[in-house]
Amino acid sequence: MQRKTKLGMALGVTLVAGTLLASGVVLAGGSCKGGGPGRGPDPLERFDTNGDGKLTTEELRDFRTERLHKFDKNGDGHLGLDEFEGAWLAGMETRMVRRFQHFDRDGSGEVTEEEYLRPVTRMMRHLDRDGDGTVTREELRKMHRYHGGPRRGHH
Structure with a gap:
């Protein structure tokens, strides 16, 4: 199946599901x-x-x-x-x-600072491909391309 066809089908399913939920x-x-x-x-x-x-x-x-x-x-x-x-x-x-x-990972009924910041730590670990503690534009581009984003300098 061609990529455009797959994308079209995925978009159609998403729109139908979204319409039902939005209803x-x-x-x-x-x-x-x-x-x-x-x-x-x-x-x-x-x-x-x-x-x-x-x-x-x-x-x-x-x-x-x-x-x-x-x-x-x-x-x-x-x-x-x-x-x-x-x-x-x-x-x-x-x-x-x-x-x-x-x-609220521990189910205490309160979100601690540690719990609230946990996704930031996970995101940085995921995006910082070279492990230097920073995320560069190139790392973001690589990740974007890996997940099917625009190619060749398109933003």
């Missing part, structure tokens, strides 16, 4: 059925209101309409920025909690 995440509020530690929301369980194991446009639209009305505080049928902010934050709550749990 609920942005206006979801609260936790998602089927979720759990380390797992994302299960769009099928969350939005399949008639329980037939399939998602329809109508089910997704009904869910979002319900959420729009929940966050439309002034009742005008629209979400202003302040109302949308509430919907967005509610929808991102599950993701935020998962990220917090990722940082």
Whole structure:
């Protein structure tokens, strides 16, 4: 399969998955059925209101309409920025909690400075290919190319 075809297929799958998640995440509020530690929301369980194991446009639209009305505080049928902010934050709550749990390695309910800085240490270890404690532009370019980024000086 040609690289363009593979990229196109990957983009298509990503867009479909993103659309399903965005359908609920942005206006979801609260936790998602089927979720759990380390797992994302299960769009099928969350939005399949008639329980037939399939998602329809109508089910997704009904869910979002319900959420729009929940966050439309002034009742005008629209979400202003302040109302949308509430919907967005509610929808991102599950993701935020998962990220917090990722940082809180010892499960203490608090993120220590060491836990918070741990990803920086891992990233530097990964990017600093020659082990000199610094990351150069060339090391970044090599890493970018290794992960499929632009070639020959394109940024």
